[in-house]
Amino acid sequence: MDENKNKLEARDYNSLDDLYNAIDEKGSLGLLALGATGLLLWRKKRAALSTTVSSAAVDETKHDQTNETTQEQP
Amino acid sequence: MSKSLAKKLLLIGWDAADWKIINPLMDAGMMPALESLVNNGVMGNLATLDPPLSPMLWTTISTGKYADQHGILGFTEPAPEGNGVRPCMITSRKVKAIWNMLSQSGYKTHQIGWWPSHPAEPINGISISNFYHKAEGDIHKPWKMIPGTVHPHEKSGLFRMLRIHPAELTEAHVLPFVPNAAKVDQEKDKHLQSIQKITAECSTIHAAATWILENEEWDFLAVYYDAIDHYCHGFMKFHPPKMGRVKQEMFDMYKDVVRGGYIYHDMMLSRLLQLAGDDVTVMLVSDHGFHSDHLRPKGIPKEPAGPAWEHRNYGIVCMKGPGIKKDELIFGSSLLDVAPTVLALFGLPPGKDMPGKPLVQAFEENLDIERIESWEEIDGACGMHPKDWQSDPWAEQQALEQLIELGYIDKPGEDKQKNIERTVNESNFYLARVYMFKNECDKALPILEKLQKDKPEEVRFSFYYAKCLSQLGRIDEANIVVEGIITREKKEYPQLLLLQGSLAFSKGDHEAALHMLMKAEKSDPRLPTLHFQIGNVYLKMGNIEAAQRAFTKAITIDPDSAQAHNGLAETYLRKKMYDQAVDSALTAVGLLYHMPQAHINLGIALARLKRFDHAIEAFEVSLKILPHQTRAHRYLSHIYRTQLHDPQKAEKHAAIIKEFTKKKDAATD
Numbered sequence: 015m016d017e018n019k020n021k022l023e024a025r026d027y028n029s030l031d032d033l034y035n036a037i038d039e040k041g042s043l044g045l046l047a048l049g050a051t052g053l054l055l056w057r058k059k060r061a062a063l064s065t066t067v068s069s070a071a072v073d074e075t076k077h078d079q080t081n082e083t084t085q086e087q088p
Numbered sequence: 089m090s091k092s093l094a095k096k097l098l099l100i101g102w103d104a105a106d107w108k109i110i111n112p113l114m115d116a117g118m119m120p121a122l123e124s125l126v127n128n129g130v131m132g133n134l135a136t137l138d139p140p141l142s143p144m145l146w147t148t149i150s151t152g153k154y155a156d157q158h159g160i161l162g163f164t165e166p167a168p169e170g171n172g173v174r175p176c177m178i179t180s181r182k183v184k185a186i187w188n189m190l191s192q193s194g195y196k197t198h199q200i201g202w203w204p205s206h207p208a209e210p211i212n213g214i215s216i217s218n219f220y221h222k223a224e225g226d227i228h229k230p231w232k233m234i235p236g237t238v239h240p241h242e243k244s245g246l247f248r249m250l251r252i253h254p255a256e257l258t259e260a261h262v263l264p265f266v267p268n269a270a271k272v273d274q275e276k277d278k279h280l281q282s283i284q285k286i287t288a289e290c291s292t293i294h295a296a297a298t299w300i301l302e303n304e305e306w307d308f309l310a311v312y313y314d315a316i317d318h319y320c321h322g323f324m325k326f327h328p329p330k331m332g333r334v335k336q337e338m339f340d341m342y343k344d345v346v347r348g349g350y351i352y353h354d355m356m357l358s359r360l361l362q363l364a365g366d367d368v369t370v371m372l373v374s375d376h377g378f379h380s381d382h383l384r385p386k387g388i389p390k391e392p393a394g395p396a397w398e399h400r401n402y403g404i405v406c407m408k409g410p411g412i413k414k415d416e417l418i419f420g421s422s423l424l425d426v427a428p429t430v431l432a433l434f435g436l437p438p439g440k441d442m443p444g445k446p447l448v449q450a451f452e453e454n455l456d457i458e459r460i461e462s463w464e465e466i467d468g469a470c471g472m473h474p475k476d477w478q479s480d481p482w483a484e485q486q487a488l489e490q491l492i493e494l495g496y497i498d499k500p501g502e503d504k505q506k507n508i509e510r511t512v513n514e515s516n517f518y519l520a521r522v523y524m525f526k527n528e529c530d531k532a533l534p535i536l537e538k539l540q541k542d543k544p545e546e547v548r549f550s551f552y553y554a555k556c557l558s559q560l561g562r563i564d565e566a567n568i569v570v571e572g573i574i575t576r577e578k579k580e581y582p583q584l585l586l587l588q589g590s591l592a593f594s595k596g597d598h599e600a601a602l603h604m605l606m607k608a609e610k611s612d613p614r615l616p617t618l619h620f621q622i623g624n625v626y627l628k629m630g631n632i633e634a635a636q637r638a639f640t641k642a643i644t645i646d647p648d649s650a651q652a653h654n655g656l657a658e659t660y661l662r663k664k665m666y667d668q669a670v671d672s673a674l675t676a677v678g679l680l681y682h683m684p685q686a687h688i689n690l691g692i693a694l695a696r697l698k699r700f701d702h703a704i705e706a707f708e709v710s711l712k713i714l715p716h717q718t719r720a721h722r723y724l725s726h727i728y729r730t731q732l733h734d735p736q737k738a739e740k741h742a743a744i745i746k747e748f749t750k751k752k753d754a755a756t757d
Contacts, residue, residue: 043261
């Protein structure tokens with residue numbers, strides 16, 4: 015077990031915002047070990063990332079559609 | 089009310105936690121939170137009780153009482169109105185738990201996940217039952233919160249949100265336990281799912297506990313984590329050193345899981361300590377240990393509660409806080425001592441009906457701790473359920489399936505009546521073992537007699553019946569029962585040979601005893617208590633050197649064998665090496681306080697060293713544990729008469745001996 019990777023404590027961060035910024039979508043044992051705070055922050059980040067991914071996907075689709083439309087034009 | 093050392097107290101339960109695993113991890117700096125707790129407080133073994141079954145033991149921890157007093161007698165119980173069986177419920181607990189006593193005393197008290205604690209009790213704070221964290225079904229389907237899981241009910245929505253479904257976890261949560269998880273064929277090998285489930289469930293409990301610590305007022309919070317026990321039952325067979333029967337590829341894949349489980353608990357502990365604050369009293373306990381070395385059983389017997397064979401006799405205790413000694417060891421603690429200690433720390437009196445003792449050796453100052461008759465006699469709102477409370481059978485079925493999955497109970501058959509009968513038999517069997525553990529074999533005997541008559545095919549019932557007869561001195565009858573087992577089973581188990589050896593020993597046939605014990609040694613040389621019993625035979629035969637060798641061998645196999653240390657104390661007494669006898673007897677009582685014979689040996693050695701005050705103390709302790717021992721009274725009478733010149737006290741003990749002998753003679757007639 016990589017202990018250092020999982021030693022994530024709220025006090026190691028200046029603020030919850032810093033902690034939030036450090037979280038990735040997959041989470042970590044360190045976040046779960048923070049209990050309710052870690053869990054809720056992880057879920058929030060995950061939701062935000064999936065929204066971002068969804069928006070990006072929508073943008074990409076729009077971009078493709080635009081390209082298709084563009085290509086159709088002589 | 090006595091002086092209160094604790095302003096706030098956090099009681100943490102880690103099922104099956106064991107110093108044998110923790111110490112090397114702490115030495116390697118991998119459990120820094122626990123290390124800080126230990127360095128700033130006291131640590132020691134916590135002797136378990138028999139049978140070592142978690143719901144019974146955790147209820148002993150929370151009530152300070154034996155299972156025959158508190159009423160939780162196994163994993164399951166008959167459901168009301170003859171409707172099959174259900175997991176044991178808190179409504180079967182007959183006495184107050186520590187959170188009831190504290191609630192009643194006006195403290196803001198919270199309880200999370202204790203086993204059993206469903207339905208949640210209406211205490212003065214939040215109570216979350218042991219049905220809270222059990223995840224069932226698909227993550228995409230609604231995950232129902234079982235009614236009665238949370239008190240007060242208004243908080244149910246909040247705590248529902250803090251549950252973590254196993255499927256919510258990602259590879260980031262599994263890889264720390266199994267670095268090569270990607271290579272596992274999950275269609276065939278379900279171990280990864282098991283890790284996910286265990287981790288999600290304990291993280292759910294942790295999320296609830298941390299939320300309360302962050303957001304609620306509190307004076308006392310008790311939180312119970314079952315995950316170490318579950319990681320160990322699933323993966324201890326893969327823990328280093330590699331066991332012979334384990335395949336190399338499985339060992340390589342899963343060898344870090346148990347270690348990872350402990351490290352994860354340390355990370356959670358770090359958060360709890362951080363949220364609780366520095367001025368709080370923290371007590372961390374486990375109900376039993378878990379064999380992690382050469383004493384790991386080669387196989388698990390296919391019987392109800394079979395996995396309990398993996399449990400070790402010593403759990404852990406450590407505590408820190410205001411008024412608690414720092415960086416010291418404590419000895420002779422038992423599960424029975426936890427509730428009286430919590431009460432004493434709050435300046436409240438333990439009940440005289442609590443057989444344990446407050447762990448005053450951990451306190452910096454001597455507290456004047458009074459006892460009241462019983463907390464059960466104190467009226468007032470304590471947050472217990474009314475006696476006629478009924479529970480939800482649907483919810484109970486779900487928890488039953490969890491127990492089946494863990495191997496603690498068999499899958500119930502179609503016939504409900506048969507299931508009920510099986511559950512009642514199991515509960516009675518455990519009750520009989522509780523009585524035997526308490527040296528109340530006269531109460532155990534009729535229960536075991538009926539069980540072995542009704543179920544002759546169950547070897548364990550007959551085996552314990554024979555043991556019980558033997559402890560009552562009815563050796564011939566015990567021999568008949570053992571012979572019956574051998575005839576029926578058509579084979580000799582090492583445990584049976586050991587029992588036969590003990591029976592021959594009790595009859596004074598030392599040669600036959602040695603013969604049986606040597607046979608047992610051939611089939612299982614590491615059988616617990618075998619070498620201790622061989623030592624006893626040699627002692628009786630007057631072969632002190634051979635006895636010493638046998639006891640030493642027993643200690644080499646299991647350094648925590650209190651019986652073997654006590655045997656060694658006895659050999660030193662015979663060799664007139666009284667200082668060594670004191671050391672060995674102290675080690676024995678340090679490991680297992682509730683062992684009257686070791687206190688007697690300690691008393692004798694101290695008396696020989698002319699340390700009469702301490703000798704008297706040792707004899708008195710042995711009589712507190714097991715009254716009516718003529719040997720202890722005889723020594724006390726002798727010391728008072730010949731050394732301390734107190735004829736009154738000498739006569740008092742002499743009179744007790746006389747009365748006891750008279751009663752014994754009358755019974756024999």
